[in-house]
Amino acid sequence: MNSSITINDTTLRDGEQAAGVAFQIPEKISIAALLDAIGVPEIEVGIPAMGAVETEAIRAMLSLGLRAHLLGWNRAVPSDILASIRCGLKRIHISVPVSDRQMAAKFQGDRPRLLRQLRQCVEMALEQGLWVSVGAEDASRTPLEQVIELAQMAQSWGCRRFRYCDTVGILDPFSTYKQIRRLVRAIDIPVEMHTHDDLGMATANALAGIRAGAQSVNTTVNGLGERAGNAPLEEVVMALRYTLGIDVGVDTCRLRELSQQVARASGAPLPPWKAIVGDNAFAHESGIHAAGVLRDPQTYEPFPPEAVGGQRRLVLGKHSGRHLLLQILKEHGIPVEQIPPGQLEKLLEQVRQHVTHCKHPIPPAELARYCRATLTQWAQHTPEPIPEESHPDVV
Ligand SMILES: [Zn+2]
Incomplete structure (x- = not known):
């Protein structure tokens, strides 16, 4: 197990893809700044190909001069890569579907075309001196051999990391461990976990992947994300510390502050029982x-x-x-x-x-x-009932 695990937080990309969530530029800036301030080393800041407002937000975040690496998300489409380059991003992630179902929907099932396009995009980015990561969307519903083949190609082209996506959140920790163990052994570049919470196991699966040798993990604050959301930053960081003894260098004392900031900006309040940062957690x-x-x-x-x-x-x-x-x-x-x-x-x-x-x-x-x-009436008779207008409070 590797003790230097990289947190790559994608609240501003995958988190914002949650239904009904849209951050304003100042909100994106303050979330990025707080993620950076607490020591998150990598932040996926958005999708440059989305257009002018998104690129303006990304440029604004780049201009903050944060310590964290800022990463842009791209499809395997040359215009996406150009948009990332124009933003001034130095790190990019390129995502391609790998399951038959997703390839059919996005590439008419034409895997050779997908691979050609991906390679073209990777080469374009590398020529510009960018740091490139490749991700396999829907990897968990794909025969592992196909995922490994893609990962090995990405590595041979010069990519620096490979993202394994449990896109629809169907894994459990045991199957995750088995898959990632084999993937990690098949390539030399680091593997990144990207897990969704459709079955309530995003955090557990992220940790299983790390136990199996993954060195990077995608998170979102409060688990914000599409459908049931992603692996929550606060859970992954605390679970790494308390179950695996791994300190990822994040100042956890500000996790609740960060959680509340994202809850406000997303308009998505937390249930009181939310692990780590919910009102009832203690x-x-x-x-x-x-x-x-x-x-x-x-x-x-x-x-x-x-x-x-x-x-x-x-x-x-x-x-x-x-x-x-x-x-x-x-x-x-x-x-x-x-x-x-x-x-x-x-x-x-x-x-x-x-x-x-x-x-x-x-x-x-x-x-x-x-x-x-x-107090004085107690001995004589039953007092009036407690007033109903009482509001919740703390001791
Ligand atoms: Zn996702």
Whole structure:
């Protein structure tokens, strides 16, 4: 296994191909700048052949003088390569379909023509001194021998990397490992993983490919991408660190900031349970979990939230218990020793009813206010219900 893995983030190309997503130029610039600032070494910035607005965005990103290599995506069409050259890109990726189905749709099944065209484009780019990568679209639905043959040709023409695409996300980690192991052994240039999440295995497949010897991996922030999306940057980076012990040199403390920036720019908010960067990634509600975390956060956390710029949240909800309730009340200055016997349980029951009815946790400050006001009444009668206008909050 190689410990120097290159992250090649394609949020600005494949990510933007997600249905309904279109970044404005300033958004592209700030996403590229933040990717660069956190140490992502390579960024696929777009498709120069798309026209004036896209090339303007790419030129603007090139003018930032980022440390990251900026890479343009191309079809095996000479005009695409010319568009990349005109933008001033020094690195390009050329993608060709390899499965029978995709070749039929795009090259009328004419593989010799596809190869001639690809070679012409590679030579054009190399003559201009560009760094060239070639990618096999739909490789996972293609006999591996054909993929290897293409990879060997690309290598012999002078290409610097070969991208293996699980374009429709149908692989599992075991089959990925087998395929990539054979591919890696058949060529000398690095293999790059490009995985999609149609079956929810994009990250797992990317990691399986790396275990098998791939040295580069495509990611997108939040997993943004076509259909079910791509392998999420934040998941790949953290999984490499915590499962394979590989540090890719990314400042993970800013992953949540980056995630929120891309969520805003894409108009695609994350579900709270999203791994690594979701709002609930470090939230604890149930009695057993919250009590464990209050004693030692590692009881129910794989790594501290600070590692990804997140925050631990202890949420008072339907499954919370006495420990968390007492902790919250103490933190808000409620003299818990004055709470009459049995009232704590009643209060927990009220919390459950409130949360079930209102569908969100009780803000701790509001609960404390309520407790303070009713502390003196508890012994005499059942207090008023918790106000319904409560909004979610953190401890
Ligand atoms: Zn893709």
